[in-house]
Structure formats: C-alpha cells, structure tokens
Amino acid sequence: MSKRLDYNQIAPAGVKALGGLYGYVIQSGLSPTLVELVYLRISQINNCAYCLDMHTRDLLRKGLKIEKLALVQAWKEAGNLFDERERAALAWAETVTRVAETNVPDEAYQAARTVFDERELVDLTIAIGLMNAYNRLAISFRNTPQAALEK
Secondary structure: OOOOOOHHHHOHHHHHHHHHHHHHHHOOOOOHHHHHHHHHHHHHHHOOHHHHHHHHHHHHHOOOOHHHHHOHHHHHHOHHHOOHHHHHHHHHHHHHHOHHHHOOOHHHHHHHHOOOOHHHHHHHHHHHHHHHHHHHHHHHOOOOOHHHHHO
8 A cells, every 4th residue: 555645735824723723622631541541442443553653653652562552442341450530531532533323322421421521532533533534534545554554
C-alpha cells in the first residue's frame, strides 16, 4: 500500500486548524494518558495503522505498562486494570465513534456524566471527533506507519 497524497503539503491551513484543536485538547485539563488511551481505542475501531502505531509509541513513552497497552482493545474484560475514568472514557469513545450504529444512547451519556463533569465530557467528545478526523485522513490517503518505514 502506497501513500496517495500528502495532505500536509496540499492543505496546510486545514491541517494547522486540526493542530489547533489538538492544542486545545492538550490544554483542556484531561489527563494526557487518558486522551492517548482514547486516541488508541478510536484508532483500533477505525483500523488506522498509522495512528495505532503513533499512539502506541506515545503511550509507551508516557510509561504505560505493556500489559495495559495490550488490553486496550479488551478493556471491558480487563478487570480493574483500567480505572473508572479510563473505563468511562473508553466506553464514551466507542459509542461516539460508532455514532451511526449506536446513536449515542441516553444510558451511555448518563454513565459518562457520572464520571466526567460537563466541561470534561465536551472536551473528551472534541478529542474523540478530532481523532476520528485524523483517522479518516490517514486511512483515506494511506499514511505509512512509522514501524513500516523502519523495516
């Protein structure tokens, strides 16, 4: 699979706008590791190899244990390995990412609201939307994962 085009070169203002949103998420007050876990889970759902590679590396650099990293996809079955906020964020990320299937039910919203205040939930949802946008760019234009470049 080869790269189709370089959207960074073709639409730098658009990519910069996404970067501004990324900057907003970073300063939002949400835990950086929590956000990275959400980004990884969304990238798993969307099968984005480029983003999976990037967020796996980022989580390892942040010191996430390999055992936890390996179980992100199966977080519901991982017992207490993921804390309450992580479980709530991952559940919210899944239902929002699959919005066409789930329609984000009231139960999912209520569950997220028991853990996150209004601002946190809005910021988390912005992060989820951003990662879905990045996944769609990387998949559509066939960004090559760093691991494939190192081979």
